[in-house]
Amino acid sequence: xxxxxxxxxxxxxxxxxxxxxxxxxxxxxxxxxxxxxxxxxxxxxxxxxxxxxxxxxxxxxxxxxxxxxxxxxxxxxxxxxxxxxxxxxxxxxxxxxxxxxxxxxxxxxxxxxxxxxxxxxxxxxxxxxxxxxxxxxxxxxxxxxxxxxxxxxxxxxxxxxxxxxxxxxxxxxxxxxxxxxxxxxxxxxxxxxxxxxxxxxxxxxxxxxxxxxxxxxxxxxxxxxxxxxxxxxxxxxxxxxxxxxxxxxxxxxxxxxxxxxxxxxxxxxxxxxxxxxxxxxxxxxxxxxxxxxxxxxxxxxxxxxxxxxxxxxxxxxxxxxxxxxxxxxxxxxxxxxxxxxxxxxxxxxxxxxxxxxxx
Amino acid sequence: xxxxxxxxxxxxxxxxxxxxxxxxxxxxxxxxxxxxxxxxxxxxxxxxxxxxxxxxxxxxxxxxxxxxxxxxxxxxxxxxxxxxxxxxxxxxxxxxxxxxxxxxxxxxxxxxxxxxxxxxxxxxxxxxxxxxxxxxxxxxxxxxxxxxxxxxxxxxxxxxxxxxxxxxxxxxxxxxxxxxxxxxxxxxxxxxxxxxxxxxxxxxxxxxxxxxxxxxxxxxxxxxxxxxxxxxxxxxxxxxxxxxxxxxxxxxxxxxxxxxxxxxxxxxxxxxxxxxxxxxxxxxxxxxxxxxxxxxxxxxxxxxxxxxxxxxxxxxxxxxxxxxxxxxxxxxxxxxxxxxxxxxxxxxxxxxxxxxxxx
DNA sequence: CTCCAAGACGCAAACGTTTGCGAAACGAGG
DNA sequence: CCTCGTTTCGCAAACGTTTGCGTCTTGGAG
Numbered sequence: 001x002x003x004x005x006x007x008x009x010x011x012x013x014x015x016x017x018x019x020x021x022x023x024x025x026x027x028x029x030x031x032x033x034x035x036x037x038x039x040x041x042x043x044x045x046x047x048x049x050x051x052x053x054x055x056x057x058x059x060x061x062x063x064x065x066x067x068x069x070x071x072x073x074x075x076x077x078x079x080x081x082x083x084x085x086x087x088x089x090x091x092x093x094x095x096x097x098x099x100x101x102x103x104x105x106x107x108x109x110x111x112x113x114x115x116x117x118x119x120x121x122x123x124x125x126x127x128x129x130x131x132x133x134x135x136x137x138x139x140x141x142x143x144x145x146x147x148x149x150x151x152x153x154x155x156x157x158x159x160x161x162x163x164x165x166x167x168x169x170x171x172x173x174x175x176x177x178x179x180x181x182x183x184x185x186x187x188x189x190x191x192x193x194x195x196x197x198x199x200x201x202x203x204x205x206x207x208x209x210x211x212x213x214x215x216x217x218x219x220x221x222x223x224x225x226x227x228x229x230x231x232x233x234x235x236x237x238x239x240x241x242x243x244x245x246x247x248x249x250x251x252x253x254x255x256x257x258x259x260x261x262x263x264x265x266x267x268x269x270x271x272x273x274x275x276x277x278x279x280x281x282x283x284x285x286x287x288x289x290x291x292x293x294x295x296x297x298x299x300x301x302x303x304x305x306x307x308x309x310x311x312x313x314x315x316x317x318x319x320x321x322x323x324x325x326x327x328x329x330x331x332x333x334x335x336x337x338x339x340x341x342x343x344x345x346x347x348x349x350x351x352x353x354x355x356x357x358x359x
Numbered sequence: 360x361x362x363x364x365x366x367x368x369x370x371x372x373x374x375x376x377x378x379x380x381x382x383x384x385x386x387x388x389x390x391x392x393x394x395x396x397x398x399x400x401x402x403x404x405x406x407x408x409x410x411x412x413x414x415x416x417x418x419x420x421x422x423x424x425x426x427x428x429x430x431x432x433x434x435x436x437x438x439x440x441x442x443x444x445x446x447x448x449x450x451x452x453x454x455x456x457x458x459x460x461x462x463x464x465x466x467x468x469x470x471x472x473x474x475x476x477x478x479x480x481x482x483x484x485x486x487x488x489x490x491x492x493x494x495x496x497x498x499x500x501x502x503x504x505x506x507x508x509x510x511x512x513x514x515x516x517x518x519x520x521x522x523x524x525x526x527x528x529x530x531x532x533x534x535x536x537x538x539x540x541x542x543x544x545x546x547x548x549x550x551x552x553x554x555x556x557x558x559x560x561x562x563x564x565x566x567x568x569x570x571x572x573x574x575x576x577x578x579x580x581x582x583x584x585x586x587x588x589x590x591x592x593x594x595x596x597x598x599x600x601x602x603x604x605x606x607x608x609x610x611x612x613x614x615x616x617x618x619x620x621x622x623x624x625x626x627x628x629x630x631x632x633x634x635x636x637x638x639x640x641x642x643x644x645x646x647x648x649x650x651x652x653x654x655x656x657x658x659x660x661x662x663x664x665x666x667x668x669x670x671x672x673x674x675x676x677x678x679x680x681x682x683x684x685x686x687x688x689x690x691x692x693x694x695x696x697x698x699x700x701x702x703x704x705x706x707x708x709x710x711x712x713x714x715x716x717x718x
Numbered sequence: 719c720t721c722c723a724a725g726a727c728g729c730a731a732a733c734g735t736t737t738g739c740g741a742a743a744c745g746a747g748g
Numbered sequence: 749c750c751t752c753g754t755t756t757c758g759c760a761a762a763c764g765t766t767t768g769c770g771t772c773t774t775g776g777a778g
Contacts, residue, residue: 081765442763
């Protein structure tokens with residue numbers, strides 16, 4: 001400890017104690033207070049808190065103790081400004097209400113919180129909201145990394161993200177060249193389809209769902225491909241009338257099902273790309289007095305909370321865990337600059353309930 | 360314009376153009392770049408961007424135009440550090456998955472986004488998570504205001520928030536001395552109860568729901584009081600066996616209903632404090648082959664998405680709009696330092712469906 | 719005892735913005 | 749032409765942290 005160092009501290013303390021006995025309790029205690037209390041310089045406090053080398057064990061422990069006593073927490077703003085981290089991660093969702101996205105975000109939040117990271121929620125709903133987000137790039141000042149949840153980025157959007165030079169991970173989506181976690185939608189859809197063919201069904205329709213933008217996302221394409229491949233395996237044909245697209249949700253499913261029922265030869269089973277759509281279809285079937293499970297089999301995808309209640313057969317995917325895994329990816333990218341297994345595909349599971357039965 | 364001012368800018372431009380033709384495209388453009396491009400000082404840019412007086416109309420417009428061309432956005436960190444705003448609002452929720460909270464947050468996000476505010480999500484789930492949040496108070500460095508959504512704060516927690524000196528608003532909760540928005544739970548519950556008594560029911564039970572902490576929140580107390588008052592109005596008694604508490608959710612409701620069915624004299628109608636609980640009760644009734652609407656009437660509270668699907672009578676509350684109104688409160692508090700109508704009670708609406716019928 | 723290397727720590731310069739204060743410019747009145 | 753007031757704008761000092769660099773300390777070898 002240098003003479004000057006001590007002197008400096010003395011002077012500061014004199015000032016503090018003499019002129020301004022009680023520091024205003026309003027503002028957060030700055031790092032300088034911790035330094036004073038611990039009898040070291042702010043630079044040492046900073047190094048101790050960030051786990052940087054150049055601080056002796058004893059000092060480090062003492063500083064951590066003092067910081068804890070003062071319930072000190074670093075100013076994210078100042079830290080970021082000086083070249084450090086903000087300690088926050090941006091999460092991009094097309095919407096936050098709705099089962100899938102809120103569950104995935106909950107899983108993400110869980111992991112991020114374990115690592116002391118805050119979560120900034122960005123909603124990308126509608127074209128101009130997306131455009132504004134990627135154009136302004138205000139997130140660069142606020143977050144250390146981004147997690148994209150359940151929405152497919154356009155090449156343009158990916159390009160703009162790349163310019164920001166932040167780690168980006170995908171949850172239930174695969175941004176090109178980035179780590180991601182999702183499920184094997186193709187295999188899941190194929191499994192559901194095989195389940196129906198194994199029950200003896202041959203005339204099987206598919207209810208496809210579109211995003212808020214009215215297009216099919218990558219997930220939809222995968223599930224459709226899985227369906228088609230499984231049908232082809234068995235040498236079964238899929239007439240054009242058996243492929244119906246509807247906006248995601250109950251209403252869409254209900255209408256799409258009505259359309260199917262008006263076909264020249266209605267199908268005997270239906271695979272819906274999502275449970276919400278399947279449930280809408282169920283409603284139409286109930287209202288048409290068609291006994292589900294006997295007259296018509298239905299299977300969905302997701303294992304939505306409602307599926308169990310309504311006894312809907314489905315392909316379960318671990319949504320909460322996808323969120324958590326996404327959190328892991330972010331944390332690893334932030335800690336090491338890279339992630340070990342950048343492609344984490346979680347398993348799906350066929351859940352057979354009452355709405356699918358033999359023909 | 361002073362000679363020195365122009366000279367300063369010239370020198371900077373020379374440097375930039377000569378030595379470093381293309382500024383590194385990675386980092387965000389600082390305010391100085393906008394100042395240079397507009398031919399003014401950074402202080403003027405700052406004032407123009409924040410709408411402060413002391414800038415001529417012409418300059419202000421030109422600066423805004425230039426800033427837009429450069430797609431400039433201020434650094435939240437630097438702004439905050441220098442005494443400005445972070446442009447972010449913290450949202451406190453007990454959980455983010457689940458219909459009520461995610462819908463309210465969606466409404467909040469909508470309004471905040473309209474006013475250029477970002478949303479930082481804090482989850483307060485479990486006692487120690489709450490304690491840690493209020494003890495560290497890390498949010499002070501990150502957000503300009505807080506919105507508490509759907510959870511009751513303890514007096515201690517309110518005290519710690521007060522020390523942080525931030526605007527705080529409540530959504531579906533009433534932090535003492537703070538602006539809030541919610542619905543009249545007492546009146547809503549009383550209305551539901553009167554609906555049942557008007558149908559001729561006299562033996563009416565109530566399914567109360569507890570929070571994640573196992574306690575009854577303020578909302579639960581209000582709804583219970585509304586139920587009791589409406590019963591008292593008609594001179595009807597509420598035996599102890601007709602008041603059952605269960606953890607919030609399907610399972611809790613299912614178990615609580617089972618308990619009621621094992622009473623010496625089962626009730627003829629049930630008011631559930633929330634739709635989730637009511638739906639759990641419906642499941643038990645269906646499994647017991649008790650015809651809902653004839654043998655037993657059920658009414659819930661919330662108008663959950665499922666209520667319509669399951670034909671559940673209920674008291675509808677505007678969740679999304681509560682979120683939006685909460686956003687309004689935050690924006691007004693931030694803009695004016697105070698809000699005009701700090702208590703915004705939105706209307707509930709009795710929705711009669713198939714599960715409630717005469718006795 | 720002297721010298722040297724390595725480890726521990728302090729100093730000070732950034733980072734990008736906000737804002738009080740002072741100076742310049744301009745117009746009007748004397 | 750001088751003075752004064754008003755408006756517009758630049759200067760520079762914060763804000764709290766990080767980090768390169770320099771200095772001091774410590775302990776061991778020569």
